[in-house]
Amino acid sequence: MLTKSGIGQSVNSRPFAGDDDFWRVRDLLIETYPITPTGFNWDIRRWDGWNHHGEPPPDRDNRVHLWETDDHQLVGAAHPEGQGDVYLEVHPDYRHLEDEMLTWAEANLAVASDDSQQRRLDMFVYDYDTPRRRLLVRRGYTPMPWSGVTRRLRLDYQPLAPVKLAEGYIMRGTRPNDDGDCQRIADLLNAAFNRTMHTREEFCYFAVHSPSFRHDLNLVAEAGDGAFAALVGVTYDEVNRRGIFEPVCTHPDHRRKGLARALMTEGLHRLKALGAADVYVETGDAVPANELYDAVGFTEAYKGYIWRKVF
Numbered sequence: 001m002l003t004k005s006g007i008g009q010s011v012n013s014r015p016f017a018g019d020d021d022f023w024r025v026r027d028l029l030i031e032t033y034p035i036t037p038t039g040f041n042w043d044i045r046r047w048d049g050w051n052h053h054g055e056p057p058p059d060r061d062n063r064v065h066l067w068e069t070d071d072h073q074l075v076g077a078a079h080p081e082g083q084g085d086v087y088l089e090v091h092p093d094y095r096h097l098e099d100e101m102l103t104w105a106e107a108n109l110a111v112a113s114d115d116s117q118q119r120r121l122d123m124f125v126y127d128y129d130t131p132r133r134r135l136l137v138r139r140g141y142t143p144m145p146w147s148g149v150t151r152r153l154r155l156d157y158q159p160l161a162p163v164k165l166a167e168g169y170i171m172r173g174t175r176p177n178d179d180g181d182c183q184r185i186a187d188l189l190n191a192a193f194n195r196t197m198h199t200r201e202e203f204c205y206f207a208v209h210s211p212s213f214r215h216d217l218n219l220v221a222e223a224g225d226g227a228f229a230a231l232v233g234v235t236y237d238e239v240n241r242r243g244i245f246e247p248v249c250t251h252p253d254h255r256r257k258g259l260a261r262a263l264m265t266e267g268l269h270r271l272k273a274l275g276a277a278d279v280y281v282e283t284g285d286a287v288p289a290n291e292l293y294d295a296v297g298f299t300e301a302y303k304g305y306i307w308r309k310v311f
Contacts, residue, residue, distance in 0.1 A: 002073050009069040010070055011070075011076075012067070013066065014066055015061055015062060016060070016063075016064035016079075018061060022051055024066075025047065025089060026047055026048070026211075027074075028041070028091065029042055029043065030239050032090075033242065035092055036092050037302075038302050039126055039150040039280075041090065043235070043237065044212050045233075045235035045244045045246055046246070050079075051210075052205065053202055054201070062108070063108070064078070065078045065079075065104050067097050075091040075093070076088065076089065076091065076094055078101045078102075078104055078105050080109050084120055084121060085121070085122040085124075086105035086122075088101050088123075095131060098132065099139075105121060109121060118310050120308055120311075122144075124148060124304055126303070126304035127305070129304075133307075140309050141309040142307065143307050144305060144306040144307065144308050145305075146306045147284065147303055148282060148283070148303070149303050150281075150282050150301070151281050151282075151283065151301050153279045153280075153297050153299065153300075155268065155271060155272055155277055160265065160268050160269055160272065162265075163266045163269065165221065166262070168223065169221045169222060169224075169259065171222075171262065171263065171266060172219070172222065173215045173217065173220070174218045174220060175215065179200060181220075183200040186198040186199050187228070188228040188230075188231055189249065191253075192231075192251055214234075217270060218233050218234070219231070220263070223254065229251050230249065230251065230260050231247060231250075232247075232248050232263035232264050232266075233246055234270065236276060238274070240278075241276050241278065242277070242278050243267070243274075243276040243278070245264060245281040248260055248263075260292060268297075281293055
């Protein structure tokens with residue numbers, strides 16, 4: 001936690017240095033959630049996932065940079081999620097560092113653009129964040145057409161519908177140390193998102209090593225043949241009484257049966273029993289997904305766009 005002793009001190013930057021810094025960044029995300037706008041910094045599930053979907057890449061420490069006060073209180077971190085992008089995790093009292101953080105990112109995270117003669121760097125920014133959008137304009141970034149939305153449901157006084165699961169399916173959490181469940185999760189993710197990259201090993205590693213993962217909150221709808229038809233992953237940030245849905249998906253062969261809605265509704269019941277006050281889910285502009293989240297009860301939405309600099 002940033003204490004008064006850290007306020008007003010000079011700030012130094014340094015490279016990421018392994019597991020101890022992983023926990024320090026994670027603590028910064030937890031600490032800043034109550035004092036920043038929705039989605040301003042990453043949630044813990046996203047940070048845990050980026051670090052624990054398989055062994056950390058050997059160059060991870062060179063792709064994350066930290067900013068801390070003279071007495072070593074962490075106030076900022078810059079890092080990618082994929083290739084050619086950057087995300088800034090910043091204590092709101094230190095937003096003046098964002099210009100310096102972008103300078104580091106442009107030097108260290110940019111990739112070759114399509115014509116390979118220049119470099120590019122992308123950054124997602126919410127529409128509400130006028131200071132950051134102004135900074136990006138000044139630095140030569142322009143908004144792209146690709147958008148994303150964070151949706152919020154205030155759970156404290158939200159009446160919850162009963163869970164209704166389609167006939168022929170059972171609902172359960174995934175089983176610890178079960179290779180079969182890990183394989184079925186990988187198969188479902190690949191089918192639902194039209195990918196090939198997910199593997200049994202990836203999910204097994206994440207389930208064991210991610211500090212926010214809980215099998216009782218990783219809900220699946222299992223078809224009669226044993227295949228997983230739908231998945232809703234639920235994360236609970238106990239400190240902030242915050243629930244997060246990620247991922248939410250249904251196999252193409254099992255859609256239009258209300259499976260994801262049933263799993264999300266069950267997830268809301270479990271989060272409410274744990275004491276959650278707010279629940280979040282992130283999505284793009286896909287109409288079916290947003291119709292689902294509206295039907296479940298998410299009423300607040302915050303939209304943003306990818307901004308790009310080519311240089």
